[in-house]
Amino acid sequence: MDILLALKTNALPAVMTLLVMILLWKIRGKQSSFGRLPPGPPPNPLLGNLFQFNLKEAYKYYLELSEKYGSVVTIWLANTPVVIISGYEALKDTMIGLGEEFSGRDNYPLNMKATLGYGVLSSGHRWKEMRRFSLMTLKNFGMGRRSIEERVMEEAEYLVERIKKFEGSAISPADMLSNAVTNVIWSIVFGHRFELDDPQFMFLLQTIDSYFSILSSPLGQLYNIFPKLVSLFPGKHHQLFKYLKDARDYFRREAQARMNNVDPSCPQDFTDAFVLKIKEEKDKPDTEYNIENFVSLAWNLFTAGTETTSSTLRQSLLLMMKHPDVQERVQREIDEIVGQDRWPSIEDRQRLPYTDAVIHEVQRSMDITPIAIPHKTMCDTEYNGYVIPKGTKVFPLLSSVLIDPKLWKNPNCFDPKNFLDGDGRFKKSDGFVVFGMGKRACLGEALARTELFLFFTSLLQHFTFKAMVPPEELDTTPTNCSFGRIPRTYECYAIPRI
Incomplete structure (x- = not known):
């Protein structure tokens, strides 16, 4: 008995060592099968390059790698290769010149939980059809229905009136801006706005907030790398999954309720337009127009159209407080062109070059998404002498363009002159890639x-924003998280101008 026990005890370390060796052999074998991938830092066993950088500031590490290895670099997240593409020319060559080859979408597992593989974050024919429909529908708003500009201005007026009620006392603009932007999306998709205390509206905001909170947390990052393993453990991600299911159920009920009462001659919103396509193609067995694609498309529009826009507006007000001379010049231009007797309109943009330049510079300097949502290759693709296999995850490093000193006068500073020519007219730049390529x-x-x-323009037409500390003490550097950069939380004074 003692002999058997001794054999078992002595055999256990040997068995564990053998299992580890087999695992390492498989990983090394997988890595060596990608023999013509671009160069990069050597990966560690099991975890690849994960412990070599801060996940919250991954883009900074990727920028360093691009300086060392060039415009195309390979890193390993666990045993998965990721190709990072940086610099304007390389991004133009791949995202535009080889656009079809790099057009796949490699979804984070958290995104897959929200969309189930449907909607515009899919790949192939489904993605093309959903994107084509969405672009066409959004572009055609205003034909027999309220235009997008009308919907935005309605919400802008509500926002201005809400801030006026504070009568110049301190405000925290984050929630107000987020609510206003979310209501715009809701109006476009479902045709009406919510009051801020509506339970369904509050639930939607809670779901979006929970989604981005988890996505930017260490828990979310671990889930995106090891989804099956992290699913076994308790945590806030399980509450998020329930929220996502409830949100999908709500969107589904909204679409199904329209099936029998939509007016084919005058669709009022995005939902009406999609439901009409479902009815039109109901006899096509391979149609992409179904309830599940609508549900995911609605979620795509809400998440993409809420966080980034509201965060950019928050950053814009922060920068106006940091640079009161810029705020004053914007207000002077608005007063001269728009005045105080009417609200701004889209037609005013061409006559407000300095204001337009300021908005663009806010976006550029903020660099809200340093890394675009991951792409993947649709086939084996050769670029710069390297071969990137089909299905490889690709990170377009947009930050490498937005801070390139060859493209911008003062890339590390807030400077509206980056978008103005010598005569003070608005100047476009190829390096403005904040929306991707x-x-x-x-x-x-x-x-x-x-x-x-x-x-x-509506906010600066009606208010002067002042910080609660001297401008020189304001920190306008966005904070980093896994999916992007977000403004710092702040309170301020909104002094009425009218």
Whole structure:
């Protein structure tokens, strides 16, 4: 008996060692099968390069790698290779020149929990069809229905009136801006706005907040790398999954309720337009127009159109307080062109070059998404002498363009002159890639541009924003999280101008 026990005891370390060796052999074998991938730092066994950088500031590490290895670099997240592409020329070559090859979407597992593989964050034919429909529908708003500009201005007026009630006392603008932007999306998708205390509206805001909170946390990052393992442990992610299911159920009920009462001659919102396509293609067995694609598309629009726009507006007000001379010049231009007797309109943008330049510079300097949502290759793809296998995850490093000193006069400072020519006219720049590049550029770019311009000009038309500390003490550097950069939380004074 003692002999058997001794054999078992002595055999256990040998068995464990053998299992580890087999695992390492498999990992090394997998890595060696990608023999013509771009160069990069050597990975560690099991975890790859994960422990070599701060997950909350991953883009900084990627920028360092691009300086060392070039515009295409390979890193390993666990045993999965990721190709990082940086610099304007390399991004243009791949995202535009090889747009079809790099057009796949490699979804985070958290995204898959929210969309189930449907909607515009899919790949192939489904993605193309959902993107085409969404772009066409958003572009055509205003034909027989309320235009997007009208919906944005309605919310801008509500926002201004809400801030006026504070009569110049301190406010915390984060929630007010988020509520206003969310209501714009809701109006576009479902045709009406919510009062701020509506239970369904509060639930939706809670779901979106929970989603981005988990996505930016260490827990969310671990889930995106080891989803099956993390699912076995308790945590806030399980509450998020319940929220996501309830949100999907709500969107599904909204669409199903329209099936029998939508007016084919005059669809009023995005939901009406999609339901009409479902009815139109109901006899096509391979149609992508079904309830599940609508549900995920609605979620895509809410998440993409809420956080980034409201955060950019928060950053814009913070920068106006940091640079009161810029705020004063913007207000002077608005007063001269728009005046105080009417609200701003999209048509005013061309006549407000300095204001337009300021908005663009806020976006550039904020660098809200240093790394675009991951792409993946749709086939074996050769670039720069390297071969990137089909299905490889690709990170477009947008930050490498937005801080490139060859493209910007003062890349590390807030400077509206980056978007002005010598005569003070607005100047476009190829390096303005905040919405991405190529076939996977942001679906809501036109909507975001409209919202940023109308909200920003309306707010500065009616208020002067002042910090609660001297401008030189304000820290305007966004904080880093796994999916991007977000403004710092602050309170301020909104002094009425009218």
